Amino acid sequence: MDHSAPLSPPARRTRTVVYGAPAVLGLALGAFVLRRPLMMSAPTCASGRWHGCYDTFNGVVLMMLVSIPLAALVVCALAWWRRRAGTPAAWRRSLAEVGMVHGTVPLVWLTMMPGGGAGVAPRRVSLVPLRDLVTMGVPGIVGNLLIFAALGFFAPLRFPALRSVPRALALGAACSVLVEVAQYVFWLDRVSSVDDVLVNAAGAGLAALASRRWWRTAEKASSRPRPAAATAGR
Structure with missing residues (x-):
């Protein structure tokens, strides 16, 4: 049996549903759990006021969720333009x-x-590894894991040079270092911690591992030789 053979369209659709359904359900569950604190910021965000919406955790997360349909439209528009090109x-x-x-x-x-x-x-500044993990608590650790999770998940799909988990880890760590340095330089009353870097990088690496099936498939497709163009009659 050839496991490297491309899947038929029905099989690809089934695989997409199988892997996409848990993600959608997880997003819906998270929105349901956080619905009350998020809705506290809804009136302020709906009125377009900056203070109380874009400078609060609830407001930013709410706008992130509300803008998902707009992001989907942007994906469709970009894909349409690229397919025409x-x-x-x-x-x-x-x-x-x-x-x-x-x-x-x-x-x-x-x-x-x-x-x-x-x-x-x-x-x-906290440069002692693992010292701040205790004070982060579960919400802090989960939040730090999620900061660069989308980057770790999607970057290998877009950039062939990042199609490995170690490279995704390095990308997450580099971006996290930039954030920690910016927090220190701009004097934001935040702790620039090495543990933030470690957890952020771990989140990017785990997300890259979760999307590994897709970017490995893309890698195989890009490396597969294309059929030569017909030259008869020229």
């Missing part, structure tokens, strides 16, 4: 690009929100 893998590229931006930028924005003592409290 003859770009290969138009849907995969478009989904990966929009997914990276939509799933990463709002969470990075949350990490750059200033604390109550921004510009006044002493800058704090």
Whole structure:
């Protein structure tokens, strides 16, 4: 049996449903659990006011969820434009690009929100590995895992050079270092911690591992020799 043979369209659709349904259900479950705190920011966000919406955790997460249909429209528009231009893998590229931006930028924005003592409290740096994990708690660890998860998930799909879990880990760590340095430079009353870097990188690596089936399939498809163009009659 040839396991490397391409799947038929019905088999691909079935696999997409099997792997996509848990993600959709997980997103719906998260929205249901967080519905009350998120809806507290709904009136402020609906009125278009910055304060109370884009400078709060609830408001940013709410706008991130509400803008999912808009992100889907952007994916469709990009894929349509690329298919007309003859770009290969138009849907995969478009989904990966929009997914990276939509799933990463709002969470990075949350990490750059200033604390109550921004510009006044002493800058704090923690360079001892694993010391801050205890104080993070489960919500803090989960949040840090998610910050660059979308980047780790979609980047290997878009960029062939990143199609390995170690490279996704390195990408997540590099982006996390930039965030921690920015927190220190801009004096945001946040702790620049090496544990944040470790957990952020782990989240990117785990997400890359979760999408491994898709970027490995894309890698095999790109490396498969294309049939030579017919030259008869020329």
